[in-house]
Amino acid sequence: MTVRTLQGFMELLPEEQIVMNKMKAVIAHTYELFGFAPIDTPVLELADVLLSKSGGDTEKQIYEFQKGDNHLAMRFDLTVPLAKYVALYHNNLTFPFKRYQIGKVYRGERPQKGRFREFYQCDIDIIDRDELSIVYDAEVLAVIYTVFNKLELPAFKIYINNRKILSGFLESLEIADKTVDVLRLVDKIKKIPEAAFLGELGDMGLPEEKNQKLLNFIKINGSNQEIIAKLEDLNITNENFQNGLEELKTVISQAQNLGINADNIQIDLSITRGLDYYTGTVYETFFDDYPQFGSVCSGGRYDNLSSVFMDKKFPGVGISIGLTRLFDQLRDNNLLKFGGPTPNKALVITQSPEFADKAIHLIGQLRQNDIPADVMLRDCKFKKKMEYANKIKIPYLIIIGEDEAANNNYTLKNMTIGEQSRVTLEELIKLVK
Amino acid sequence: MTVRTLQGFMELLPEEQIVMNKMKAVIAHTYELFGFAPIDTPVLELADVLLSKSGGDTEKQIYEFQKGDNHLAMRFDLTVPLAKYVALYHNNLTFPFKRYQIGKVYRGERPQKGRFREFYQCDIDIIDRDELSIVYDAEVLAVIYTVFNKLELPAFKIYINNRKILSGFLESLEIADKTVDVLRLVDKIKKIPEAAFLGELGDMGLPEEKNQKLLNFIKINGSNQEIIAKLEDLNITNENFQNGLEELKTVISQAQNLGINADNIQIDLSITRGLDYYTGTVYETFFDDYPQFGSVCSGGRYDNLSSVFMDKKFPGVGISIGLTRLFDQLRDNNLLKFGGPTPNKALVITQSPEFADKAIHLIGQLRQNDIPADVMLRDCKFKKKMEYANKIKIPYLIIIGEDEAANNNYTLKNMTIGEQSRVTLEELIKLVK
Structure with a gap:
């Protein structure tokens, strides 16, 4: 099959x-x-x-x-x-x-x-x-x-808006009956030319003069403080608009109070999130x-x-x-x-199979000290074992041969910087940890 | 709906x-x-x-x-x-x-x-x-x-067996053609009476004397060393049996070499894991x-x-x-x-809403120091806030009132031992962490 x-x-x-x-x-x-x-x-x-x-x-x-x-x-x-x-x-x-x-x-x-x-x-x-x-x-x-x-x-920016602001603006333009359709269209503004945007508004039966106002509105830009100032300068008394603006101001100031870098937040009046579901603050995040x-x-x-x-x-x-x-x-x-x-920090290899028991005992000790470790148990040439260690990009390689076994210590090789030294078990645990 | x-x-x-x-x-x-x-x-x-x-x-x-x-x-x-x-x-x-x-x-x-x-x-x-x-x-x-x-x-024990041992034993009894059915039945031995076990073997067409031998075999018990000794004493020359026994001995000794407490491992010759899939070592784990x-x-x-x-x-x-x-x-x-x-380690509450900004700023600081923290923002009576803190079993409660705000410090209450003290931000982070 x-x-x-x-x-x-x-x-x-x-x-x-x-x-x-x-x-x-x-x-x-x-x-x-x-x-x-x-x-x-x-x-x-x-x-x-x-x-x-x-x-x-x-x-x-x-x-x-x-x-x-x-x-x-x-x-x-x-x-x-x-x-x-x-x-x-x-x-x-x-x-x-x-x-x-x-x-x-x-x-x-x-x-x-x-x-x-x-x-x-x-x-x-x-x-x-x-x-x-x-x-x-x-x-x-x-x-x-x-x-x-x-x-x-x-580098990223979180774009933020409040749907009450746009809804309130549409109410102030007396085209609130089209809010759902307009919000869906505004959501697409970055993907379509301005002429097409105005055209689609026209198709909804909205008058040209209001459509241009709407386009100008969602294009308001600048720093967060500048956008807020421009919105306040519009002197729109609509309650929805005012509530949305107040909420947006609070969100911006409390975000800074919480320790966020102001550069990572940007008000964007064209963000609406198509879904009818949302009723206030909306977020989108883009990489610069x-x-x-x-x-x-x-x-x-x-x-x-x-x-x-x-x-x-x-x-x-x-x-x-x-x-x-x-x-x-x-x-x-x-x-x-x-x-x-690999999740491992250390790999143990032996010069000959007779040191396998010592190697297995060592990985038991390392793991008991919370060091992810493994042993290469395949009975293959030493060169093959080194190739394996390089292939899995192991940070620390531990070698046990005749000399190490006789002296009850280990050869530890830091594979990142290429240095190696002879160490006791205690030193080994300290160094790898 | x-x-x-x-x-x-x-x-x-x-x-x-x-x-x-x-x-x-x-x-x-x-x-x-x-x-x-x-x-x-x-x-x-x-x-x-x-x-x-x-x-x-x-x-x-x-x-x-x-x-x-x-x-x-x-x-x-x-x-x-x-x-x-x-x-x-x-x-x-x-x-x-x-x-x-x-x-x-x-x-x-x-x-x-x-x-x-x-x-x-x-x-x-x-x-x-x-x-x-x-x-x-x-x-x-x-x-x-x-x-x-x-x-x-x-307290738990890992029960271990090797299917080659039982397969080899069945071969030595010359009833290897029934291995699959017998392994499935042995798997049930702890759930059915011995008479029923022997009866089912009889229904497979196996002779009574061999069935009794099989029952005695899977009932071999004692410490791991005793069971291994008893298996060796059987002097069964069957290759499968001998391989399985060697493997089992290696697994037991290497497990100890890896640092496992020997008391947590128990050989049990009746463990077979019904599935045909397994071919050697099998494991089951039970709480004592x-x-x-x-x-x-x-x-x-x-x-x-x-x-x-x-x-x-x-x-x-x-x-x-x-x-x-x-x-x-x-x-x-x-x-x-x-x-x-709750994942939180600390909860901040205020004596009055005017300190909300200070509280919000504080949780920002705590989280930046990797301390999971939250603030109770509901505008309710102080007593209600204390009830909430108790309900979520918060380890540390931080209170901000007029006096704390004026002195730029915090009341920290260790809810586990019930002690409270007045601390600076630095002390607070050190204590909670």
């Missing part, structure tokens, strides 16, 4: 998997540093639950099937499972509820470069009952900022020198997480990192950090 | 998930300490690939479905995906290949207490081309021993005081991993921990370690 892995499913060699796992660990560690607790919902759910609030595209992409009496589906994101989780367990949760989840999700898209059918999402959300402090919208910025720094990623990656971390504030499942109101704010795609893009551009083809 | 999670799918509250994740991290860390590199194969594979060597029971339990042109299935273990992985990538792997994989697998069993349809397996395997040193069979013992100790699990848990870590040596997929020979040895079931059993018996309802 022909063996193969399905198209669109990432499968890495160990040396790449080590990097991927390290990235996952850094993300999880950072999320916990900010007080987010882990949850782990099933990959399989009732199709009814997953599809309760989705649109047509999702339904076409979903992996679903009948098993016994149940119509099942594989999750296509971690947000719907979170909505289910809060609906089921809210009486047992402590609010504000800060959760993170790192897990695989499934979309049966047509496979193409950079699109995966199975991929990791790394999500955080903060949810409260009835009301959630706006300071958490700044905290989300601090999490993205810290994660990206700890991942040693290329790799805009072609698209947004590598996005999210926003929403009024009500679990509205499909229950009457109670749970507002929240959250973001998601699409890790599989990010990893793929970084790899393609030679931007991966935290390398290493 | 009625929201629910599917039966047989474990879903934990955050305080339990923190424990589960800590266990997963300890297992992964220990596997890496022994030089195992991670791999992460897809949950979905071609059904043909997954079912290539499985029997009838697996096919009934598998989650499978058609999507487009492909017949897909969710993996039911991590061994078949490993066989596929080695078949696909062996030219890019360095041998001996030591891999670990921790991931969810799926079996559509009838749900019942202690049985899960989605559960974590934590596997290690060591694979080589053509031949694999027997020392790795001892190394696997060292891994189980270390993982169980680091997980702070109850909780035999009803069944084997919590099992595995063994096999001659050829990927025989269904290719001609090349890849012998290996490996074990698997069924983590979801183990977690469930430990929880039911109040044996879980590493508790904690």
Whole structure:
């Protein structure tokens, strides 16, 4: 039979998997540093639950099937499972509820470069009952900022906006009935020419003069302080607009209060995140020198997480990192950090098989001292053993021969700088550790 | 609509998930300490690939479905995906290949207490081309021993046997043609009465006198050295028997050479692991005081991993921990370690909302010093804030009021011992860290 892995499913060699796992660990560690607790919902759910609030595209992409009496589906994101989780367990949760989840999700898209059918999402959300402090919208910025720094990623900017500002502006222009369509269009502004943008607004039946005002509005630029000043200068009294502006100002100032470098945050009035779902702050993150990656971390504030499942109101704010795609893009551009083809720090080899027992005893000692170590047990020539050590790029090589055995010590070679010395067990542990 | 999670799918509250994740991290860390590199194969594979060597029971339990042109299935273990992985990538792997994989697998069993349809397996395997040193069979013992100790699990024993010994014994009795059936029956010896055991052997058409010899053989007991001595005293010249005995002796002595406490390993000649798959060393692990848990870590040596997929020979040895079931059993018996309802080490609360900015600035500082910290932002009475701190069992509480703000310091309360003191930022970071 022909063996193969399905198209669109990432499968890495160990040396790449080590990097991927390290990235996952850094993300999880950072999320916990900010007080987010882990949850782990099933990959399989009732199709009814997953599809309760989705649109047509999702339904076409979903992996679903009948098993016994149940119509099942594989999750296509971690947000719907979170909505289910809060609906089921809210009486047992402590609010504000800060959760993170790192897990695989499934979309049966047509496979193409950079699109995966199975991929990791790394999500955080903060949810409260009835009301959630706006300071958490700044905290989300601090999490993205810290994660990206700890991942040693290329220079990046988090673009931020507040949907109330644009909604309020549309209300002030008296074209609020078109808000949903306009927000979707604004989301595309960077991908289409201005003329096409104005044309599509015209097709919606909106008057030319208002369309030009709208275009000028979303093109407002400058530093964060300059944009805020320009927005204030518009003297728009609309309540939505004013609330959004106040929120945006608070988020920017509290982000700095939390210690974020101001250069990494940029207000961009054209960011709307197409989905109707979001109601306030919205985020997108781009690498300065790799805009072609698209947004590598996005999210926003929403009024009500679990509205499909229950009457109670749970507002929240959250973001998601699409890790599989990010990893793929970084790899393609030679931007991966935290390398290493082996988890081992030390490899023991012997001049002859008679020292195998001593070598095995030594790796036991090293591991008991929390040093990842291994022994080359294959009965092959010494030269082959050296080739193996070079191939796996081992940081420390330990050699046991007649002389070492007689003197009860070891030859330790630092493979990075190429130096070697004769050491006792105690010295060896100290040096390698 | 009625929201629910599917039966047989474990879903934990955050305080339990923190424990589960800590266990997963300890297992992964220990596997890496022994030089195992991670791999992460897809949950979905071609059904043909997954079912290539499985029997009838697996096919009934598998989650499978058609999507487009492909017949897909969710993996039911991590061994078949490993066989596929080695078949696909062996030219890019360095041998001996030591891999670990921790991931969810799926079996559509009838749900019942202690049985899960989605559960974590934590596997290690060591694979080589053509031949694999027997020392790795001892190394696997060292891994189980270390993982169980680091997980702070109850007193346990790893039961070990070598299938060649029993096969050789059956050959010497001249009933080798019944080996497969006999091994399956021996595997059940602890669950059925001796009379039933002898009866079933009789039903296979075996003579009474040989059956009694077989029963006496698998009941041989004593310390490891005593059992080995008794086996040697049998003076069986059969080659298979002698090879198996030699291997067993090497595994026991090298395990001690690796630093394992001899009390944690026990030879048990009745351990066969029903599957035909295993060809040498076999392992099962039981808690001394909780035999009803069944084997919590099992595995063994096999001659050829990927025989269904290719001609090349890849012998290996490996074990698997069924983590979801183990977690469930430990929880039911109040044996879980590493508790904690929150990842946070410190919580900041204020005497009045005017100090919120100072509190937010402080948590930024703490996190920059790698201390997981949070602030209670809800505008509620001080008493409510104290209740919240107690509810999440925070280790350190930090209070900011008028006096603290005026003196630029903080009240730090160690919630474990109940003491509190007034400290500067520097002192605070030092104390909490």
